[in-house]
Amino acid sequence: MIHSDGFRSLDRQECLRLLAKVPVGRVVYTRQALPAVLPVNFALDTDASVVLCTSAASDLVRAIDGVVVAFEADDFDAGSRSGWSVVVTGRAAVVTDPAEHERLLRTGPRSWMPMHDGVFVRVEAEMVTGRELTGLSEPG
Numbered sequence: 001m002i003h004s005d006g007f008r009s010l011d012r013q014e015c016l017r018l019l020a021k022v023p024v025g026r027v028v029y030t031r032q033a034l035p036a037v038l039p040v041n042f043a044l045d046t047d048a049s050v051v052l053c054t055s056a057a058s059d060l061v062r063a064i065d066g067v068v069v070a071f072e073a074d075d076f077d078a079g080s081r082s083g084w085s086v087v088v089t090g091r092a093a094v095v096t097d098p099a100e101h102e103r104l105l106r107t108g109p110r111s112w113m114p115m116h117d118g119v120f121v122r123v124e125a126e127m128v129t130g131r132e133l134t135g136l137s138e139p140g
Contacts, residue, residue, distance in 0.1 A: 006133055006134070007131040007132065007133055008131060008132045008133075008134065009129075009130070009131055010084065010086065010129075010130035010131060010132055012128045014130065015086040015088075015128045015129065015130035016044065016048050016125075016128065018073075018075070018084055018086055018130065019044055019050075019073055019086050019088070020044050021075070022073050022074075022075055023041050023042070024039055024040065024041050024042070024073070025039070025040065025042050025050070025071055025072055025073030025074075026038065026039050026040070026071070026072050026073070027040055027052070027060065027064065027069055027070075027071055027092075027123075028069060028070040028071070028072060029060075029063050029064050029067070029069045029070075029092075030063070030067075031059070031063050036063070038060055040052050040054070040060075041053075041109055041110075041111070041112050042071070042073075042109050043107075043108055043109040045104075045107075045108070045122065047125075048125040048128070049090070049122045049123060049124050049125050050071045050088050050122070050123040050125065051095075051104060051108050051109055051120055051121070051122050051123075052109065052120065052121045052123070053104075053108060053109045053110060053111040053118050053119070053120055053121075054111060054115075054118065054119065054121060055111075055113075055115045055117055055118060055119070056094075056117040056118070056119045057117060060121075061094060061119060061121060064092040064121065065092060065093060065094050065121070066091070066092070066093060067091065067092060068089065068090065068091050068092075069089070069090070069091075069092045069123060070087055070088070070089045071087070071088040071089075071123050072085065072086065072087045072088075073085075073086055074086065076133075081133070082132075082133055082134050083132070083133055084130060084131065084132040084133070085130060085131060086128065086129070086130035087127075087128070087129050087130065088123060088125050088127070088128050089126060089127040089128075089129075090123050090124035090125055090126035090127065091123075091124050091126065092121055092122065092123045092124075093121070093122055093124075094119050094120070094121055095119065095120040095121070095122055100120075101119075101120060104120045108120055
């Protein structure tokens with residue numbers, strides 16, 4: 001359904017399909033009681049959770065392990081004035097199970113930054129919302 005503001009709500013399956021098409025999103029979390037946003041590369045896991053790979057010693061891991069965060073990814077085309085945005089909200093946790101860690105080494109995201117102490121962080125897809133903007137005409 002397209003609303004009068006030009007946006008169409010996306011269902012969970014549409015959101016996950018779109019998320020799988022882009023390599024970068026943003027983790028939204030709280031750092032020292034203030035909102036923080038960090039761009040990261042990611043992958044969707046088989047259970048639809050968002051998986052990140054980062055340094056075990058990173059400020060991000062300390063800030064998000066065990067807490068609820070939001071993850072947002074999008075894609076826009078300025079020329080056609082169209083695009084979409086998807087938000088996944090859920091608890092983030094460092095993957096500690098050795099078998100799961102080994103599986104993610106084979107199938108999960110690769111960090112774009114060199115590191116020696118990489119860990120995987122999973123953001124559970126507890127709530128998935130999205131909306132699409134389909135080419136609006138130029139204002140009068």
